[in-house]
Amino acid sequence: MNPNTKQQKLDAFSRLLDIMDELRAKCPWDKVQTNETLRHLTIEETYELADAILKNEPQEIKKELGDVLLHIVFYAKIGSEKNDFDIADVMNSLCEKLINRHPHIYGDVKVENAEQVKENWEQIKLKEGNKSVLSGVAKGTPSIIKALRMQEKAAQVGFDWPTAKEVWAKVDEELLELKEEFKENILSDKTENELGDFIFSLINLARKYNINPDDALEKTNHKFLTRFQYIEKKAAEQNKKLTEMTLEEMDVFWNEAKKMM
DSSP, X not given: OOOOOHHHHHHHHHHHHHHHHHHHHHOXXXXXXXXXXXXXXXXXXXXXXXXXXXXXXXHHHHHHHHHHHHHHHHHHHHHHHTTSOOHHHHHHHHHHHHHHTOHHHHSSOOOSSHHHHHHHHHHHHHHTTOXXXXXXXXXXXXXXXXXXXXXXXXXXXXOSOSSHHHHHHXXXXXXXXXXXXXXXXXXXXXXHHHHHHHHXXXXXXXXXXXXXXXXXXXXXXXXXXXXXXXXXXXXXXXXXXXXXXXXHHHHHHHHHHHHHO
16 A cells, blocks of 8 residues: 555544544534543553454554544543643643653764663653652553563663573572472462562563563463364364363364364
């Protein structure tokens, strides 16, 4: 496809704003929405976008990006009705932040690589008034992503193992402690804490190898779903319920699915 010109992009965005104004004025559903009622829908749309990205489906990514963009425009519309801000304020605020946080582009700072850009970013955020390097990690962020983001931010100010070798040692240490805890056969808060420590160390290891642990786990979830549904399909073909099958029987179909997928 031929790329749209800048004017065509501006025209398309203007069209979206006009449609948003009309929907807010005339549609019974759009009229009654608030920031609070849209919130859970926005989270859902974001997960759908993330799923499309993992599946590498360009047309689905385009569709889901549109849904997320609609929500951004919707929130800005509500903000304008309250005289708090409008979409221009949102974009101008973003532009100023991007300019301020990229002094290697808009100033005289020199950087050698992307890692130095990230380090500068965190230092600038602290100068802007953030009380903690970790303050930018939202409390509502899913746990795996939250752990990864905290580790990344801490690393950007030098709080990090020098190489993956030290992280492997930490993983082994945490696994040993977890095994010892389970040997007691009495589950407690300490058991939960040790499990959390082990998972946190695995996330740190993934970070060291530039693997996103959330993406990795989601791909495994999808793989498990596909293979398990294959077992269900084969069981149905034999007029069997899964509850009537032995683990060994199900494992035969699982291994078939592994070879196929």
